[in-house]
Amino acid sequence: DAGVIQSPRHEVTEMGQEVTLRCKPISGHNSLFWYRQTMMRGLELLIYFNNNVPIDDSGMPEDRFSAKMPNASFSTLKIQPSEPRDSAVYFCASSSRMGANVLTFGAGSRLTVL
Amino acid sequence: GQQVMQIPQYQHVQEGEDFTTYCNSSTTLSNIQWYKQRPGGHPVFLIQLVKSGEVKKQKRLTFQFGEAKKNSSLHITATQTTDVGTYFCAGRTNAGKSTFGDGTTLTVKP
Numbered sequence: 732d733a734g735v736i737q738s739p740r741h742e743v744t745e746m747g748q749e750v751t752l753r754c755k756p757i758s759g760h761n762s763l764f765w766y767r768q769t770m771m772r773g774l775e776l777l778i779y780f781n782n783n784v785p786i787d788d789s790g791m792p793e794d795r796f797s798a799k800m801p802n803a804s805f806s807t808l809k810i811q812p813s814e815p816r817d818s819a820v821y822f823c824a825s826s827s828r829m830g831a832n833v834l835t836f837g838a839g840s841r842l843t844v845l
Numbered sequence: 846g847q848q849v850m851q852i853p854q855y856q857h858v859q860e861g862e863d864f865t866t867y868c869n870s871s872t873t874l875s876n877i878q879w880y881k882q883r884p885g886g887h888p889v890f891l892i893q894l895v896k897s898g899e900v901k902k903q904k905r906l907t908f909q910f911g912e913a914k915k916n917s918s919l920h921i922t923a924t925q926t927t928d929v930g931t932y933f934c935a936g937r938t939n940a941g942k943s944t945f946g947d948g949t950t951l952t953v954k955p
Contacts (some may be wrong), residue, residue: 834888
């Protein structure tokens with residue numbers, strides 16, 4: 732298995748632009764998580780899905796952030812409009828109950844908003 | 846809500862010295878996981894502890910879960926330069942949500 736695949740790896744954009752981050756979880760994993768990592772706030776859980784259904788989005792900062800999981804093999808995290816304070820590394824992770832709910836992280840998407 | 850505190854935030858050691866990081870939860874946990882993140886990398890799973898008082902070892906790493914299932918520790922014996930990185934604990938409650946600590950960043954001077 733190629734692991735959790737995230738794209739893009741790096742994104743530089745200007746304030747006000749729309750940003751879409753993509754994630755392909757490990758095949759067979761039924762849970763998917765979006766995390767944001769910054770020096771100031773550490774690793775924050777933004778939202779997670781079980782069987783493609785959003786379970787807890789209490790970590791989503793504000794309405795500018797949205798996440799979807801249209802099927803078991805794909806998820807997106809969208810920021811519209813982006814702001815400089817959104818600059819961070821965004822990680823996607825997946826897990827399965829069969830795998831004792833161990834999180835497997837993708838390599839991350841480093842977002843810089845100018 | 847659930848809070849997971851980790852100390853220290855940073856630790857600088859000389860190669861060969863021991864290292865310990867501590868994790869404390871505000872609520873009783875169903876299990877705790879430990880992850881390591883190398884500089885510029887992503888968190889990678891190390892181990893999961895489930896039972897009260899559990900102790901597990903991986904070579905030079907020793908992991909403990911407290912009797913009350915609210916705290917945990919990771920101890921590295923005789924650190925090596927390959928141990929550098931940030932070590933995170935993640936506490937999971939019965940509600941199924943995992944909360945990460947802020948991590949302890951270890952640097953090792955050769």
